[in-house]
Amino acid sequence: MAGCQNQEREQRLQKKEAELTHREQELLLREKALTLREQANQKARQAVDSVRSLPQPDSALVRSLAGTWVTRMNCIETDCPGSAIGDSKNEQWTFSTEQGNVLVQASANSRVVRVYTGQLQGSELLLTAQHQDGETLPDAVITVQLQLTADQRLEGRREINRPDNCRIVYALTLMRAPKPLLTR
Template identity: 25%
Template sequence: MISKYTMALLFLSLILPGCKDEQREKQLVDRENALAEREKTFAIKEADYHSLIRMRDSLATVRDTVILKTWPISVDGLWNARLVCRESSCTEYVVGDVRSDNWEFASDSTNIFTRVYSKEKLVRIYSANLSGSTIELQFATDSTSQKKVNINVRIDTTGTATLKGEQIVVIDDKCRAKFSVELTRSKIQ
């Protein structure tokens, strides 16, 4: 009888450790799979991190290359404008007409522009371009306006106290008026 028990114990001692090996092997495989999954997640996060670093660096580079446009000190600010009609094929303007306005040469973070005030009321805003010693101003009414008006102004900036130039007004592509422009620095800044 002892030999039966001995044999049974011997048999069980051989089988039970084999079961533990299978369980340990399964646990090891599960751990390896979990580790592989964590490595994939980490690789994705690392790629996102490097992508964000590259984007940050590219934004910093772009920011460094942005050039803010401003008017030269000799032009920037408020000016008194006197416009005299020299030629006209428009019924709205007569040769010899004189207009007096205030022009403000200003800039913001995106561009330079010129505001025109008549009797302290904003009349129009010109988009502007400064090329060497020449200022070019453009204004066009939008598509909802009853009249299509295009105004182009060229001003020479070589003068110090007075700037002179020319304004051309085209209405509905049918008539044209040409004005001489004389700007003097306003005492009110």
């Protein structure tokens, strides 16, 4: 009888020991997860701090871009079928700003055809097209580089890189649109 009780006690002790070992492993895993989470948070804080330390763009210049610009695009380079050097397009680009970012709505025939976002980097405005439903080039990467060349004039390039490894480059000239006359 004493042997049976010792055997039962031994089994209970082994079971408790196994449970304690399992709990210990769970706690070690949680501790490791917390350590990883803390490291990720530290990296995120460092990234935010490094962004805060970057020089802020000239907000007066960014604000001066706000408004409507008449945009002329002339194709200067292409290896895409259906596109030719000399092709030209005219659009109306409306610039605005939001929290230091530049937003541009490109319109043709009174319809928004593309939206760009970007920032001023030094004296150059860098924009990237944001994809929209129903656009004609949904998989293309479209970038724009612009520089203020005169008080009412921007010049630069628009580059379209299609997924089929072809590219179209346009020379851009933007002139500030005249403000409409107010009539009473």
